[in-house]
Amino acid sequence: MPEYEPHYPRFDVMREEENWDPHTREIVTKRLKNESFYPYRYLTQHEGDTLFRLCAILLDDARSPVLAYVVFHFDSTLQAGIGEAQRKIGVPKQSELIRDGLALLDQVCTERHGNRFISMEESDQRRFVGQLVRGEIGLSSGGRQVPVREWINKILTEAVAAYYSHPSIWSEIGYAGPAYPRGYVRSELGLTDPWEARRDGK
Amino acid sequence: MANSRDTVTHHAVHSQDHRHNDLNHRKYEDDADVCIVGAGAAGGVLAYELSKSGLKVVIIEAGPFWNPQTDFASDELSMTRLGWQDTRLVSGNDPLQLGHNNSGKGVGGGTTHFTGVFLRFHESDFRTRSEDGVGEDWPIRYEDLAPYYDKIEKDIAVSGPKHFPWGSFHGPYPYPEREPLSANAEIFRIGCEKLGIRSVVAPLAINSAPFDGRPPCINRGFCNQGCLPNAKFSTLIHHIPKAIQHGAEVISDSMVTQIQTNEDGRVTGVTFVHEGKTYKQKARIVILANFVVETPRLLLHSANARFPDGLANSSGWVGKAIMPHSSNDVYGIFPEEIRLYKGTPVLATTQDFYETDSTRGFARGYTLHAHGSRPVEMAKSISKGAKLWGSDLRKAMLDYNFYGRITLVGEVLPDPANRVTLAEEKDEYDMPLAHVSFSYGENDKRLINHAVAKMNEIIQAAGGIPAFVTDDTAHLMGGCRMGNDPQTSVTNGYGQTHDIPNLFVAGASLFVTSGGGNPTNTVMALAARTADYIVEQSKRQEL
Numbered sequence: 001m002p003e004y005e006p007h008y009p010r011f012d013v014m015r016e017e018e019n020w021d022p023h024t025r026e027i028v029t030k031r032l033k034n035e036s037f038y039p040y041r042y043l044t045q046h047e048g049d050t051l052f053r054l055c056a057i058l059l060d061d062a063r064s065p066v067l068a069y070v071v072f073h074f075d076s077t078l079q080a081g082i083g084e085a086q087r088k089i090g091v092p093k094q095s096e097l098i099r100d101g102l103a104l105l106d107q108v109c110t111e112r113h114g115n116r117f118i119s120m121e122e123s124d125q126r127r128f129v130g131q132l133v134r135g136e137i138g139l140s141s142g143g144r145q146v147p148v149r150e151w152i153n154k155i156l157t158e159a160v161a162a163y164y165s166h167p168s169i170w171s172e173i174g175y176a177g178p179a180y181p182r183g184y185v186r187s188e189l190g191l192t193d194p195w196e197a198r199r200d201g202k
Numbered sequence: 203m204a205n206s207r208d209t210v211t212h213h214a215v216h217s218q219d220h221r222h223n224d225l226n227h228r229k230y231e232d233d234a235d236v237c238i239v240g241a242g243a244a245g246g247v248l249a250y251e252l253s254k255s256g257l258k259v260v261i262i263e264a265g266p267f268w269n270p271q272t273d274f275a276s277d278e279l280s281m282t283r284l285g286w287q288d289t290r291l292v293s294g295n296d297p298l299q300l301g302h303n304n305s306g307k308g309v310g311g312g313t314t315h316f317t318g319v320f321l322r323f324h325e326s327d328f329r330t331r332s333e334d335g336v337g338e339d340w341p342i343r344y345e346d347l348a349p350y351y352d353k354i355e356k357d358i359a360v361s362g363p364k365h366f367p368w369g370s371f372h373g374p375y376p377y378p379e380r381e382p383l384s385a386n387a388e389i390f391r392i393g394c395e396k397l398g399i400r401s402v403v404a405p406l407a408i409n410s411a412p413f414d415g416r417p418p419c420i421n422r423g424f425c426n427q428g429c430l431p432n433a434k435f436s437t438l439i440h441h442i443p444k445a446i447q448h449g450a451e452v453i454s455d456s457m458v459t460q461i462q463t464n465e466d467g468r469v470t471g472v473t474f475v476h477e478g479k480t481y482k483q484k485a486r487i488v489i490l491a492n493f494v495v496e497t498p499r500l501l502l503h504s505a506n507a508r509f510p511d512g513l514a515n516s517s518g519w520v521g522k523a524i525m526p527h528s529s530n531d532v533y534g535i536f537p538e539e540i541r542l543y544k545g546t547p548v549l550a551t552t553q554d555f556y557e558t559d560s561t562r563g564f565a566r567g568y569t570l571h572a573h574g575s576r577p578v579e580m581a582k583s584i585s586k587g588a589k590l591w592g593s594d595l596r597k598a599m600l601d602y603n604f605y606g607r608i609t610l611v612g613e614v615l616p617d618p619a620n621r622v623t624l625a626e627e628k629d630e631y632d633m634p635l636a637h638v639s640f641s642y643g644e645n646d647k648r649l650i651n652h653a654v655a656k657m658n659e660i661i662q663a664a665g666g667i668p669a670f671v672t673d674d675t676a677h678l679m680g681g682c683r684m685g686n687d688p689q690t691s692v693t694n695g696y697g698q699t700h701d702i703p704n705l706f707v708a709g710a711s712l713f714v715t716s717g718g719g720n721p722t723n724t725v726m727a728l729a730a731r732t733a734d735y736i737v738e739q740s741k742r743q744e745l
């Protein structure tokens with residue numbers, strides 16, 4: 001994993017939570033309550049563990065509190081059974097796509113590497129995911145298959161949505177987060193309001 | 203999903219003196235003059251205008267009656283629920299992204315989470331066939347809509363520049379232009395100026411000063427997540443409450459599943475489902491204002507022995523020629539912080555490329571906007587199709603604050619092959635899912651290439667380096683187009699269906715062409731014109 005150097009190492013968006021409206025605060029602080037993520041309601045423990053590793057590679061970040069929230073996002077989305085907004089014709093329903101894809105991932109890994117995905121060496125996991133993304137490996141075994149591009153895109157999109165909704169990541173990238181009721185007064189080029197991330201140390 | 207803590211949201215029937223959470227106390231169960239399906243941009247305007255004229259109006263809305271204070275949040279992920287999340291099947295060479303991207307659900311429809319950019323169409327938009335040999339002419343002209351654009355802009359106090367250089371309307375707008383701008387809007391204007399491109403502060407359906415008991419915008423940037431302070435117009439906070447004051451009844455959380463007709467071939471009302479139970483609403487006139495995908499779906503699904511191909515579909519044009527806008531984004535990286543999260547997302551605009559220019563190799567044109575973004579939207583769009591992932595994605599997003607962004611709103615020509623049909627698969631109401639097919643045409647692609655090159659130039663001229671181009675679409679129009687010829691269109695120039703005189707269509711589905719600018723001013727102007735027509739016709743007992 002490469003070393004990352006955030007521009008705002010000391011910025012913590014949660015310092016401002018008292019200034020957010022109660023509904024937003026409730027939504028955002030829940031993302032930090034890792035104990036509330038378990039037990040999973042839709043995923044099996046093994047599916048959750050597999051998604052954890054997979055997302056760690058897709059996002060290049062294995063920090064546990066954040067990744068745990070990403071996996072929880074999958075679990076709660078699938079459990080809620082809300083619509084998919086759109087699904088390409090011929091592609092399985094989201095819940096089947098994700099679940100069958102995870103099962104096939106293990107089968108293909110076992111055939112090729114003699115191990116389920118989570119038991120493989122990290123370097124092998126990374127190489128394997130790269131091959132999946134580039135479409136060099138399919139997800140088919142024993143007469144079953146899953147459209148690999150759709151599968152990996154679905155997982156990446158949901159993982160990205162959850163990851164960039166986590167306050168620790170907001171802090172890291174210098175995003176000032178929720179902004180009601182106070183809004184922004186100094187919005188023009190070069191100006192910052194006092195609670196925003198600043199490179200000179202805040 | 204209804205919010206159990208809230209007294210507004212968890213009720214289903216909303217009228218002047220009453221809110222009920224059951225459907226046993228309806229105001230006009232058997233004697234409504236008008237039933238409007240969908241409480242979005244068009245539905246809201248119609249509900250207000252028709253109830254003001256004294257008609258008994260019932261509005262049936264599939265989603266909740268949101269309470270901004272308790273239902274909205276300054277958060278991208280949780281507010282995707284303002285979109286129509288129910289699954290639609292998509293196909294074609296360029297399958298559309300639906301949901302929060304273009305379809306709203308709940309009172310206010312798309313206006314609860316729209317960006318508030320409020321533009322008029324140009325004269326040429328209504329005459330693309332005559333002027334450029336592409337698309338189709340509308341049955342109405344710009345002049346027919348001009349008084350309604352004036353009216354709508356005044357009704358909601360659109361803010362905008364003193365002088366608007368393009369099209370037929372040159373300002374001033376009812377309210378002064380917004381200030382201060384965001385850094386992203388400033389660099390856009392700097393880039394444009396260096397290249398000799400004219401730009402303005404965008405006309406917006408957002409308060410630049412207090413209006414109608416609502417405060418000015420506080421530049422928090424979350425317009426697409428619903429405006430908490432109510433500074434941005436939506437029909438949820440403007441037209442619908444006023445319609446209720448004028449006697450209209452809103453039935454929320456209720457999905458219309460069927461339109462009823464009688465042996466004379468006239469519409470008698472609709473069937474809807476609330477919490478698993480089916481109800482009927484009778485009405486003398488039914489208006490479908492339920493947007494580009496659901497309006498055709500409902501018409502097709504309401505087929506019966508007399509109308510075997512669906513209602514109002516003798517032309518076969520129901521569902522045909524839907525159009526998004528091409529909406530590619532260019533992200534450029536700058537040496538200084540831009541902070542795309544700050545300020546109303548769109549604050550600066552150019553329409554210098556709007557009209558056809560034969561030297562460019564394509565017909566029609568486009569609008570460009572300086573366009574802010576929050577992290578989820580940016581990360582999702584640059585990672586789309588796994589173009590960027592792993593360490594490349596993470597590195598790019600660590601520089602989030604250093605990116606600026608420009609977005610295209612490009613005209614897409616109508617093509618009957620781009621259409622809504624019914625799929626085999628059914629939903630919870632036993633209605634077939636909508637199948638939405640879309641592919642860009644050659645002209646559309648050339649327009650996009652031209653616009654992307656321009657966006658790159660503007661970013662460079664402003665001192666940035668173009669970094670990511672993402673393909674995207676915005677808005678949806680068409681699917682029940684208006685026209686003079688009943689063989690090639692679904693409604694007349696007022697939205698009245700050719701086949702059934704007491705069945706109307708309102709909203710974005712009426713569009714004949716997409717135009718090259720954001721559509722909602724036109725959606726609402728058309729709705730206000732339809733309202734006048736219905737009031738006139740009702741007076742003369744012709745409906």
Ligand SMILES: Cc1cc2nc3c(=O)[nH]c(=O)nc-3n(C[C@H](O)[C@H](O)[C@H](O)COP(=O)(O)OP(=O)(O)OC[C@H]3O[C@@H](n4cnc5c(N)ncnc54)[C@H](O)[C@@H]3O)c2cc1C
Binds near residue numbers: 677678710
């Ligand atoms: C993210 C986003 C940004 C946008 N930004 C802009 C902008 O800056 N400027 C601009 O001009 N436009 C913008 N738009 C587009 C704008 O929202 C639409 O043009 C407008 O809302 C369309 O109006 P409408 O009345 O046709 O449909 P809608 O406003 O979508 O209303 C349709 C309503 O019908 C309801 N409905 C559907 N089916 C049924 C049924 N069977 N029974 C009951 N109810 C039903 C829906 O729930 C919905 O509330 C944006 C849209 C989105 C999503």
Ligand code: SF4
Binds near residue numbers: 419420426431
């Ligand atoms: S930027 Fe302004 S209009 Fe948009 S949501 Fe915030 S306060 Fe409302």
